[in-house]
Amino acid sequence: MIDFYEVIGLVAAFITTASFLPQVFKTHKTKDTSGLSLTMYITFFIGIVLWLIYGIHLKSLAMILANSITAVLSFYLVLMKLKYK
Amino acid sequence: MIDFYEVIGLVAAFITTASFLPQVFKTHKTKDTSGLSLTMYITFFIGIVLWLIYGIHLKSLAMILANSITAVLSFYLVLMKLKYK
Numbered sequence: 001m002i003d004f005y006e007v008i009g010l011v012a013a014f015i016t017t018a019s020f021l022p023q024v025f026k027t028h029k030t031k032d033t034s035g036l037s038l039t040m041y042i043t044f045f046i047g048i049v050l051w052l053i054y055g056i057h058l059k060s061l062a063m064i065l066a067n068s069i070t071a072v073l074s075f076y077l078v079l080m081k082l083k084y085k
Numbered sequence: 086m087i088d089f090y091e092v093i094g095l096v097a098a099f100i101t102t103a104s105f106l107p108q109v110f111k112t113h114k115t116k117d118t119s120g121l122s123l124t125m126y127i128t129f130f131i132g133i134v135l136w137l138i139y140g141i142h143l144k145s146l147a148m149i150l151a152n153s154i155t156a157v158l159s160f161y162l163v164l165m166k167l168k169y170k
Contacts, residue, residue: 009139015132019125040104047100054094058143 009062017069024073033081041081045074094147102151102158109158118166126166130159 027033048071055063112118133156140148
């Protein structure tokens with residue numbers, strides 16, 4: 001059975017991942033990347049990959065889920081920035 | 086001694102927290118909150134507090150540090166948005 005704190009983690013994962021989505025949708029739709037900082041998103045992507053490695057080490061489902069999805073989304077923003085700069 | 090994965094976590098904590106700082110500095114300096122979504126930052130703040138609770142449960146120094154600082158910073162952005170809307 002999944003314990004109480006794992007549920008807290010999964011809710012946290014859902015909320016912080018969801019809060020990243022509007023930016024992705026907006027950029028995907030408008031192709032306007034002028035307001036995005038390439039350096040920031042590359043740095044953020046590296047940070048998220050490190051959180052993912054750390055989460056795998058801790059065997060935390062919440063961290064693995066949240067950081068896998070956020071890694072893909074932030075990498076997609078980096079690609080969009082490179083393509084539509 | 087602090088182990089290898091804890092160092093990975095601390096570097097991740099440093100990077101993702103640092104990537105949040107430019108927004109805080111910019112908003113603090115300009116008082117321009119027109120581009121900030123109140124709903125998004127309140128939701129994000131709640132998510133970060135849940136990550137903090139989860140990190141305390143996991144006894145993860147990296148998660149406790151990163152989410153404490155990010156909780157304070159995102160709460161400050163919420164306050165700025167309410168004050169300068």
